[in-house]
Amino acid sequence: MAQTGNKEPETKQPEKKLINLLRGWPSPHLLPSEILRRAADKVLSDPAVFVPALQYGPDPGYEPLREALAVWLSAAYGVKPDVRELCITGGASQNIACVLQSYTDPVYTLAVWAVTPCYFLACPIFEDAGFGERLRGLPEDEEEVDVEFLERALQECEEKEGREEKPYKHPTPHRKLYRHIIYLVPTCANPSGKTLPLARRTALVHLARRHNALIIADDVYDLLQWPTTTTTTPSSSQAEIPPLPRLSDIDIPLGPSPHDPPARHFGHAVSNGSFSKLLGPGVRTGWAHGTPDFAYGLAQTGSTRSGGAPSQLTAAIVTQVVVDGGLDGHLRERVRPALQARHTRVVEAVKRELGWAGVRVVESSEGGRGVFGGYFVWVTLPEGGPTAAEVAERARAEELIVAPGGMFEVGMGDGGRFERNLRLCFSWEEEEVVVEGVERLGTVLRRWYQGTVAVGEKWENAEGHK
């Protein structure tokens, strides 16, 4: 149709691509398909390997993986290898369910104490095990768990609810029941990024030993740490960051506690490891590290005994990747440098695009150590501006998904409210896209503050948001 006036023909705006900074997955570019294909070829070409790999396996897991992991983890954490301390799992989430099945009781176990803000998908696992009403949040301070607060809370809970009731379950000699569960991500926490310092780790273990508590340490980010630098072009040869001792490494050498049955040593901490963040979540394979009695008892979980440890075939493939150095190479050359570069860019972008509004971002996991790790940054919006839920809602109009802090609250919010926090994941979207996501957040905030006035320390907005 002929144009009549001076009006420009309407051009369709290119559709904005959706940016997802909520999804906590590794980027498709970081999946080691070639490494896994070679390992799978090897496994499936040799009957000596594929026959046991395709059959039911032993309860504690595919033995060659336990052996390879014992060596690999001993190098990573600087401890003596001991196969008996390891049990192969179907990943961290599945293993939390098995730990609860084997080591808690609906009557005897008083509460699950979850450090908050909490990895939100752990909560339904506790609810499924019957702890929905007894899931208690533990507030984080700047060094993650406030151990003194926890001690007071455990004491109060025992005084109020700790009648010596007969447990509902009758554990076999291979298992025991704990009075409390303490759940945390001690290194590069999801979502806050914080790391529990060594002194606090030791204090927490001693506290668990006094109160017959089991610490479930979700150690899925331990081997994904890097130095924080100001450069945006990190090199793959940068020194690797040795992880702090696991809570289980601190607990095991202390020997049995007064809560252990005679001649048994179950310990008070289990490290929950996973290949999900190291290779890919679809691998669905992980490991638990605890005392030999604990690892064996975990392997006696009913669903494990029927068929042996989960992920038998994948465990055989992962064994090749660990033994031939493919895993180390992948982490050193691809995963850590990529995450480090993304983290550097996201921090720069938050400061540049959101700093004017007073938004703050956690840059280092543990005060002064100059280290960060994991998949997420935790940002804090200033008081008086929009809440995180409002920002997240408005971000949707900009084709941006972010996680508001409320997602990470526990139960009735007794571990704290996070109305001013957002979690931004930098592992899923590509580096440039993560930066664009932060720029879109900047647009959301600028729009919100347009037409607002500063009143003392606060902003007052025409729409009534204060």
Ligand SMILES: Cc1ncc(COP(=O)(O)O)c(C=O)c1O
């Ligand atoms: C703290 C934490 N634990 C567990 C998981 C899930 O681990 P898996 O895939 O091994 O079940 C995640 C994934 O985001 C996580 O962040």
